[in-house]
Amino acid sequence: MILIIQLLVLILIILSIILVVGIPVTLASPGQWEKSKNLIYTSTAVWAGLIIITSIANSFIA
Template sequence: MVTILQLLVSLLIVLSFALVVGVPVILVSPGEWEKSKNLVYTGAGVWFSLVIVTAAFNSFVI
């Protein structure tokens, strides 16, 4: 159980880092927002879902 929680937290950290680096680059690049808008929204949705799943799983571990 603890290993699964550690995996979820690791995925959350990696995705957070990718979004923190990727979203500003997409916003600054001319014309990239229109191309990558769905990718940013999907990444934000996956991040939010991963936060909820990690929090729910954490309540079972502790």
């Protein structure tokens, strides 16, 4: 169970880094917002879902 939480946290960290770099680059690039809007919204929803899943899984350990 601890291995699962560690993997969830690793995925969360990687996705967070991608979003921290990707969103400002997308917003600064002309015309990219319209092309990447759905991808950014989906990635943000996955990120929020990972937060919830990780916190629920962590509650079983403590």
